[in-house]
Amino acid sequence: MPATVNKQTACYHCGEDCGEVKIVLAEKQFCCEGCKTVYQILNDHGLCDYYDLNNNPGKNLRQSIRKNKFAFLDDEKIAGQLISFRNEEQTHISFYLPHIHCSSCLYLIEHLHKIHPGIVRTTVNFSRKEADIIFNHKKISLREVAELLTRIGYEPYISLNQLKEKKPRLPRTMIYQLGIAGFCFVNIMLMSFPEYLGLKNIETSLLHTFRYLNLALSVPVLIFSAQPFYESAWKSLQHRFLNIDAPIVLAIWVTFFRSVFEVLTNTGSGYFDSFSGIVFFMLIGRVLQDKTYQELSFDRDYTSYFPIAVTVLKDDQEVPMALPDIQPGQTLLIHNEELVPADGILTRGKAFIDYSFVTGESLPVLKEVGEIIYAGGKQTGGNMELLVVKEVSQSYLTRLWNQPNNQPTEEKGISFVHLLSRYFTYIVLTIASLTALYWWANDPVRIWPAVTAVLIIACPCALLLSSTFTNGNILRILGRNKFYLRNAQAIEDIATIDHIVFDKTGTLTTTQLHDIIYEGEPLSKSAQESIAALAAQSGHPLSKALARHFGRNSLIVQGFHEKTGRGIEGLINGDLYALGSQQFITGKNTHPGGTRVYVSREGKLLGFFSFRNHYRNAVNDLLQDLQSDFELSVISGDNASERSTLRNLAGKKTTLLFNQQPADKSEYVRQLKDHQKRVMMVGDGLNDAIAMRESHIGIAMAEDCNTFTPASDGILESAQLGKLNRFIRLCRANKQIILASFMMSIVYNIIGLYFAVQGNLSPMVAAILMPSSSISIIGLTYGSTNLVARWLKL
């Protein structure tokens, strides 16, 4: 491999192959003018450290961004909704910059003030890929700031979503609660030492001081730190469901009030240390489990994809307008590579719409003037004009999204931990009442201490600890493997599934590669090169794939002519070559299914290339392996031309469905659910989003984690698809690990109960039992999850 790498010259800016055309500046090679320009800007402002920190950190700028793309930022109304603060001198704005990926990015963006004096300060939040920019709006306008960022390769991503309320910052309350619980716990421990060590002969006044200080330190734990448990328990009681937090709150209160009682009546020192310790440990577990990935968003809806503003044609003037203000009857100017935001009729230009986003069909569709174009498609061939027939909120895509039965269902699974804790609580209450009964008969004075001791010891906190720590660690292991789950409940949902539905396009196949097969008259070397040169002239995905298939060369194409959606032709070395649809080349239309590109020379048909989606390398092994444990379905928006290929890959039992619209996919998932299946849906685009929401667990695939994924329960980096079977196994191990550590905690409980039923649980025993059981449970869960992960080679 190194030999081939050496032959190419990598662009100094973006690292891509420079090809034959040499663009050289200061002994550095660039792949395109765009990259060179960025280098010039940085060089002029002494920012070339950008290139020293990382090799080729830039973004390829071969595709230039249209000049007035950010014109809408001049509109006061739109801008006002984006900026967070403004006074006489300064404006504060936060931009989402998807390209931020390394320390070079950080360096460059934070030194923006060197490029333009109007920028006052820039602060990057790396994990959220956001830059907070403060600029002097007398020297530079908001639009110019956005254009400046775009010029150096960091185009801000501004979507309709940002018009809604600002997303709340990460909640920090639990961190405060944890800090305070830790502080109180440690100090109470410290002051309980005399008691542990049995220093009976110390002054009673001193002993009292210790006890009252402990009492005082416990109050914040009870009132502030334990709040998450109260909230959760209260919520569950309102729903008439006893979750694990209810018995925990009971145990916490019993422990606290018995301790207060002991201190006030001067009969003992109470269990403040155990009380605060258990709250502290349980909070750690919660924080670990709830640690979500801030940089990922699991709740995207269509508004995150739609642009914030579009260009409206008014009296032949291009006016930027905020998307919600678009009215039927207006004419929109849709530029190349822009999303169609509302249903409309094509009035001018050629529409070549890429609906992969909505339907999953990987190839663009040609639309003629007068045809209706539905929202969600992406224009790929030049500019077009569109007469809006429906408001954005009424358009096809939006309605699809907002269908009442597509709203997320709340009946997602209830953790087995809660069910387990319920049995546990019943057993504990039985033991407590038996103890009460026994002492009532024998020594009524000891009922109270014995019963409270039973309740204190038998708190299901061990169960909570084992589940939160196991979940937390599994989330961490999965995250390390680029599989990000929304929350801990998703682990259990994954463990219970028995049917997996895969989307085909973009999920099992990759959109970046095609398998190309040629049929027809054999092509000579020169003919191949000519076809490659011709294909390289066009931006159509099939042409690009052909050009890539044959490799780059430096042949010159004369008289190049493209008929959007039909084909291309041009003169190479005096021969007229044409590439395109059957209709375009032969004038006939006999082959409906499958994707073919016909080729002719001097009007004579040579043959055709058929295109197959390229399946990801791991797909074969993955599907073979999953077959033994799960029922599988492959569902596709494409036509059925690949049925046989897919059948070989997926095996006999797998259900294959083609020509499925988004609503069909969701309907299919619903049918599976009606047959009592637990369904996992693995998809990629917005076209699968509804089905993903309908399923028990929806996994979104992303080429890398910067790309946008629809709402889902988990995001999987596409290169890791082959590990999906092992991910599911790890999630299944979750339950066993929790049960095992729970069994161990029961052993501790039995020891504790042995003391408790006798009514003589000394603070010393409680103080040893509580931390040792907690810490050994934490150790066991961490150790065993890591062991399972290593065994699964994750």
Added chain:
Amino acid sequence: MSVIILLLLASIFVAAIFLAGFIWSVKSGQYDDDYSPPVRMLFDDKPSQESSKK
């Protein structure tokens, strides 16, 4: 014995200062982004180059 109580109060006071420090650090957003700050401090500003150009 009052010495012990004095020490006790002093130790809790010191611990409380650390608690306050912790709360302040969380509040000021120091844990929000754990990548930028350690990298940011390594960037060199090159004032010499800037001024020599001007």
